[in-house]
Amino acid sequence: MYNTVIIGAGPGGYVSAIRLSQLGKKVAIIEKEHVGGTCANKGCVPTKALLSSAHLYDEIISKSNKFGINVNSVAYDINKIDDFLTAIVSQTRKGIEFLFKKNNIEFIKATAEIVDKNHVQADNIILETENIILAHGSEPAIFPPFNKIDGIWTSDDFFTNLKDLSDPILIVGGGVIGIEFATFLASLGKKIYIVELMDHILPSEDLDVVQEIKRNLLRKGVEIYEKHRVMEITRNDEIYVSKIEGNGNVTEIKSSKILLAVGRKPVIPDDVKKLGVEINKGVKTDLNMKTNIENIYAVGDIRADIMLAHVAMYEGIVAAHNIAGEDKKMDYSTVPNVIFSNPEIATVGIKEKDANPEEVIVSKFPISANARAKTMNEKNGFAKVLVDKSSKKIIGLSIVSPNATDMIMEGVLAVKYGLSTNHLMDAIHPHPTLTEIILGSIEGAEGKAIHI
Numbered sequence: 001m002y003n004t005v006i007i008g009a010g011p012g013g014y015v016s017a018i019r020l021s022q023l024g025k026k027v028a029i030i031e032k033e034h035v036g037g038t039c040a041n042k043g044c045v046p047t048k049a050l051l052s053s054a055h056l057y058d059e060i061i062s063k064s065n066k067f068g069i070n071v072n073s074v075a076y077d078i079n080k081i082d083d084f085l086t087a088i089v090s091q092t093r094k095g096i097e098f099l100f101k102k103n104n105i106e107f108i109k110a111t112a113e114i115v116d117k118n119h120v121q122a123d124n125i126i127l128e129t130e131n132i133i134l135a136h137g138s139e140p141a142i143f144p145p146f147n148k149i150d151g152i153w154t155s156d157d158f159f160t161n162l163k164d165l166s167d168p169i170l171i172v173g174g175g176v177i178g179i180e181f182a183t184f185l186a187s188l189g190k191k192i193y194i195v196e197l198m199d200h201i202l203p204s205e206d207l208d209v210v211q212e213i214k215r216n217l218l219r220k221g222v223e224i225y226e227k228h229r230v231m232e233i234t235r236n237d238e239i240y241v242s243k244i245e246g247n248g249n250v251t252e253i254k255s256s257k258i259l260l261a262v263g264r265k266p267v268i269p270d271d272v273k274k275l276g277v278e279i280n281k282g283v284k285t286d287l288n289m290k291t292n293i294e295n296i297y298a299v300g301d302i303r304a305d306i307m308l309a310h311v312a313m314y315e316g317i318v319a320a321h322n323i324a325g326e327d328k329k330m331d332y333s334t335v336p337n338v339i340f341s342n343p344e345i346a347t348v349g350i351k352e353k354d355a356n357p358e359e360v361i362v363s364k365f366p367i368s369a370n371a372r373a374k375t376m377n378e379k380n381g382f383a384k385v386l387v388d389k390s391s392k393k394i395i396g397l398s399i400v401s402p403n404a405t406d407m408i409m410e411g412v413l414a415v416k417y418g419l420s421t422n423h424l425m426d427a428i429h430p431h432p433t434l435t436e437i438i439l440g441s442i443e444g445a446e447g448k449a450i451h452i
């Protein structure tokens with residue numbers, strides 16, 4: 001008898017398995033593909049490996065001369081980029097499998113079939129369990145007209161076709177995946193078109209944040225069609241002809257590839273549906289990650305809520321503690337968002353577009369006034385803080401900068417623990433570092449910015 005059987009070894013599933021084991025529980029985890037889920041195999045990890053190559057290539061081209069480094073010729077080798085990516089993905093999988101062994105977690109490579117709320121079948125074995133965690137994950141969304149045409153890629157297909165990146169490439173969807181892939185491809189000099197349905201790419205971000213990214217993409221020759229939709233696609237031999245419509249105009253785009261990045265949908269197989277858990281787009285849970293069935297929990301993308309690896313991991317931890325008898329609740333108010341664009345974007349808390357201007361102070365500090373940025377020859381980006389006018393608490397932070405995705409943790413702690421402008425102004429920020437743009441924005445909110 002197991003305490004918990006977990007279905008799906010992505011970030012939500014594997015983290016909850018380890019924490020349950022640390023809490024003394026007997027755990028089995030069942031995975032039909034590779035451990036690590038979308039993040040390790042087809043998402044966060046491989047895209048960041050690609051972006052490391054692209055970023056270095058870009059930096060050599062754009063900065064070496066200025067930095068006094070003579071580079072006679074620069075070229076990239078897609079085979080070696082692919083080798084690097086494959087090695088990192090493989091290391092990540094091995095690392096997770098090692099952690100399963102270390103924590104005495106039974107890892108079963110099979111397709112799980114839920115028999116009833118206390119039994120799960122894996123291959124021909126039936127596991128008896130007190131609890132089940134559903135961590136089946138998500139898959140790329142694909143709908144008409146895109147599913148009617150052969151050969152259209154989703155992010156899943158991109159990695160297996162890396163050696164066939166003939167351009168132009170049309171990216172449909174200017175969200176997080178679309179922009180990260182566009183950043184990689186445009187850095188390698190590929191001709192890219194982006195078609196985005198909403199008013200602007202990265203529609204959930206503030207406009208000033210988006211402008212910084214857009215400027216860089218446009219400089220690299222990317223053509224961006226916002227408020228446009230794809231009406232029709234035809235394929236003639238190796239060329240796709242897409243008719244897109246926006247602002248009353250119809251434009252024709254010819255491309256060699258089409259990458260669809262229009263969101264993801266949860267994977268909810270029939271056995272989960274039959275179980276009787278409440279489903280509304282995704283599997284519904286309370287803040288303890290418990291479904292409407294007492295001993296069934298759900299974490300990660302199967303919930304169809306915030307589809308982020310770090311959210312899935314934390315949901316996995318919350319589920320584990322609740323299964324172990326505690327009462328631990330998810331807090332979604334301070335989820336950091338990170339986008340590996342160029343420059344990077346990271347945000348937490350309330351954004352300017354969603355704030356009441358009567359109640360907040362918005363203060364920005366530009367990278368151009370930061371000493372470390374100067375030494376890096378970086379000119380584009382800023383930190384923008386939102387401060388509650390009456391309490392002076394930090395309620396939101398947006399950063400557009402190199403390493404923004406690392407620097408956001410200062411904002412996460414500030415927003416989560418209700419820190420005020422004084423708290424952060426009294427915390428000495430190391431000099432010269434990019435973190436001083438955060439300090440600068442906070443000082444600005446108090447009318448006391450030193451460096452601007």
Ligand code: NAD
Binds near residue numbers: 337
């Ligand atoms: P997304 O929701 O971020 O973006 C999809 C974009 O496609 C939106 O901007 C939407 O307006 C647009 N769109 C939808 N239908 C369209 C159409 N017919 N034509 C043109 N545009 C259309 O989704 P995604 O980029 O596919 O990413 C999927 C999930 O993976 C998201 O939850 C995302 O947060 C997550 N993810 C996160 C990271 C990260 O944290 N760095 C990286 C990659 C993916």
